[in-house]
Amino acid sequence: MKKTLFALLGLALAGAPCIVQDAFAAAGGKPVRIGAIFSVTGPASFLGAPEAKTAQMFIDKLNAAGGINGQKLELVLKDSGGSPEKAVSFAKQLIEEEKVLAIIGPSTSGETMQIKKLCEENQMILVSCAAAEVIVNPVAKYVFKTPQKDSQAVTWIFRTMKDKGISKIAVLTGNDGFGAAGKKQLEEIAKTDGMEILVNEVYDKAATDLTDILTKVKGTPGVQAVVNWSIVPAQSIVAKNMKQIGLDVPLFQSHGFGNRKYVEQAGVAAEGILFPAGRLLVVDDLPRSHPQKKLLASYKKDYEAAYKEDVSTFGGHAYDAILIVTEALKKAGKPESGAVRDAIESLQGLVGTAGIYNMSPTDHTGLDLSAFEMLTVKKGKFTIYKK
Numbered sequence: 001m002k003k004t005l006f007a008l009l010g011l012a013l014a015g016a017p018c019i020v021q022d023a024f025a026a027a028g029g030k031p032v033r034i035g036a037i038f039s040v041t042g043p044a045s046f047l048g049a050p051e052a053k054t055a056q057m058f059i060d061k062l063n064a065a066g067g068i069n070g071q072k073l074e075l076v077l078k079d080s081g082g083s084p085e086k087a088v089s090f091a092k093q094l095i096e097e098e099k100v101l102a103i104i105g106p107s108t109s110g111e112t113m114q115i116k117k118l119c120e121e122n123q124m125i126l127v128s129c130a131a132a133e134v135i136v137n138p139v140a141k142y143v144f145k146t147p148q149k150d151s152q153a154v155t156w157i158f159r160t161m162k163d164k165g166i167s168k169i170a171v172l173t174g175n176d177g178f179g180a181a182g183k184k185q186l187e188e189i190a191k192t193d194g195m196e197i198l199v200n201e202v203y204d205k206a207a208t209d210l211t212d213i214l215t216k217v218k219g220t221p222g223v224q225a226v227v228n229w230s231i232v233p234a235q236s237i238v239a240k241n242m243k244q245i246g247l248d249v250p251l252f253q254s255h256g257f258g259n260r261k262y263v264e265q266a267g268v269a270a271e272g273i274l275f276p277a278g279r280l281l282v283v284d285d286l287p288r289s290h291p292q293k294k295l296l297a298s299y300k301k302d303y304e305a306a307y308k309e310d311v312s313t314f315g316g317h318a319y320d321a322i323l324i325v326t327e328a329l330k331k332a333g334k335p336e337s338g339a340v341r342d343a344i345e346s347l348q349g350l351v352g353t354a355g356i357y358n359m360s361p362t363d364h365t366g367l368d369l370s371a372f373e374m375l376t377v378k379k380g381k382f383t384i385y386k387k
Contacts, residue, residue, distance in 0.1 A: 031074035032067075032101055032335045034059070034325060035094035037115075038129075038318070039107040042081035043206070046232055046259050047107040050315030051129055052077060053307055054299075055104060058322045061302075068329050076100055080111055087111035088118065095122050101335050104321035105129050107314070108231070110177030116143050125341050127324055129317035131255060132181035136364040142341055144364040146320035146354055147313075148278065148371045150185040153255040156276035156372050157227060158193045163387055164250070166224040170199035170217040172210070172238060174230035179205065182229030182254055198223050207234060211241050218247045225250045236265035243269040250274060255372070258313030263377055274385060276372040278354040280316045281382040295351050316353030323352055 036055050039048030056075055063072045076098050078090035087106050094100045095118070102125035106112050109132035119126040120140045128135050131147035161169070171186050173179035183202065190197055199220050201213045217223055226249060228238045235257055242251060253275040260281075263270040279286055283296040299319055300311045327350060328343035329335060347366065350357040355371025376385040 029071055031072045032329065033074045033076055033098060034322065035091075035098060035100035035103040036075055036077045036318075037080050037087050037090050037094070037103060037105040037107075037111070038077065039082040039111075040077075040079040042083070043232060044082035044108050046261055046312070047129070047314045048079070048082070048105075050259075050303075050309075050312050051105065051107055051318035052079075054303060054315040054318040055322050057302060057306055058319060062326065068326055069333060071335070073326070080106055082108055082111070084111045084114040088114050091115040091118055091124075095119075095124050101125065101329070101337060101340060102127060102325045104318060104325065108176070108178065109135065109181060112145070113177055116140060119143060123337055123341075125325070125337060125344065127321040127344075129314070129321055130178070132178050133185065134181050139362060139364050142337075144324065144344060144359070144366075146317045146324065146352065146365075148255060148276075148354055148367050149365055150182050150254075151189065152367070152369050152372060153276045154182075154185045154189045155193075155369060156374055157252050157274075158189060158195055160274060160374050160385070161195065161225060161252070162193075164225075166250070167194060168196045168198050168222045168224050170201075170220065170223045170226045171197050172199075172201050172203065172213060172217075172226065172228045172230075172234075174205040174234055175202050176205045176231070178254075178256060179230050186227060186229065203234065205230065205234070208237065209241065210234065210237055211245060214238070214241050214245055214247055218245060223249060225252060227252045227254075229254045229256075231256050232262070233265075235262045236270070239266040239269040239273060255313075258375075258382075260310045260312070260382070263380060263382075270377045270380070273377045275375055277375050277382075278313055278316065278371060279373055280311060280313055280353045281375060282373065282384050285384055291356065292351055292353070296353060299353060313353070320352035320354055320357070324350065324357065 038051045040052050059073045059075050080086040104127050109130040112128040112130045126143045128145040133150040135145045173183040199217050257275040258277045286293045303311045328340045331343040332339035347359045355367040357366035359366040374385040
């Protein structure tokens with residue numbers, strides 16, 4: 001399985017589609033093609049690499065079991081490197097040349113927003129693996145996403161802050177699509193939740209040192225906690241810089257912190273970080289009766305056995321995206337875009353890695369607040385936060 005994936009990734013990096021030829025020839029029928037745009041390389045590779053691996057693992061396993069409705073599936077993978085321009089180009093290829101049924105991904109919110117209109121205009125199903133709420137708000141008929149909503153993450157952060165007696169905060173956000181979307185939600189919900197933002201700073205997403213901003217935070221009287229909303233590399237840099245300058249207040253991160261590699265990069269500075277996330281990272285702590293336990297344990301076991309690395313919530317986003325498309329394909333009974341789109345919108349009680357999906361015409365994420373747990377870092381490991 002690993003050799004197959006690495007061969008596919010090699011083709012993707014050369015700009016060619018990834019096609020599992022032999023399995024479909026043996027099947028004697030035309031495969032259903034599913035497009036994927038992931039940041040396999042580049043600054044967002046911590047998102048895209050596990051997503052690509054997960055999507056291929058899922059389809060390999062599905063094909064080995066006979067496919068769907070008698071048809072095998074084919075993953076057509078493109079590596080955007082985190083570039084919105086490449087994402088647009090690849091989306092056009094997948095729609096116009098590859099004739100895929102649906103596209104899963106991209107990995108980042110900025111890329112997703114660049115191709116959202118293109119997919120909608122071409123009636124192409126898009127199930128994004130990015131988190132920004134603007135992807136599905138306002139609702140676009142053919143556009144869905146798998147991560148929990150930004151507003152739900154902010155609600156969990158502010159709820160935990162209230163439990164800790166925190167009401168005056170500093171907000172730091174990266175200048176990418178994910179950071180901008182999080183900043184908006186933090187500002188809006190702070191007004192209704194009684195949170196006072198004393199410092200509100202935006203930094204370059206590629207910044208490698210944020211000491212100047214954090215020194216400003218330290219010098220601002222009354223700051224009780226810091227919220228950082230970003231992807232790599234700042235998630236680790238903020239924690240390290242805070243420790244270096246002695247800024248001793250709680251650090252809350254967004255739901256984009258769900259990868260053990262971020263903890264490893266931050267080192268001892270990661271200790272005590274708080275962030276909302278799905279339950280994949282703490283599956284071993286869940287009771288056997290939990291409705292997600294079986295799926296989460298199975299995915300974690302399969303992924304870690306195949307790739308010899310820790311599972312992450314980002315790979316889980318891809319798992320859920322391909323799960324949603326394939327479950328809708330089963331329900332539709334035919335690989336027709338409109339029928340599959342309608343089936344996605346009617347999915348109810350679908351257990352995924354991020355939570356239990358209940359889609360509707362007005363909700364193209366389908367997850368509620370119960371999809372989150374508040375997690376913390378304790379002795380270098382993720383654990384459920386307890387008051």
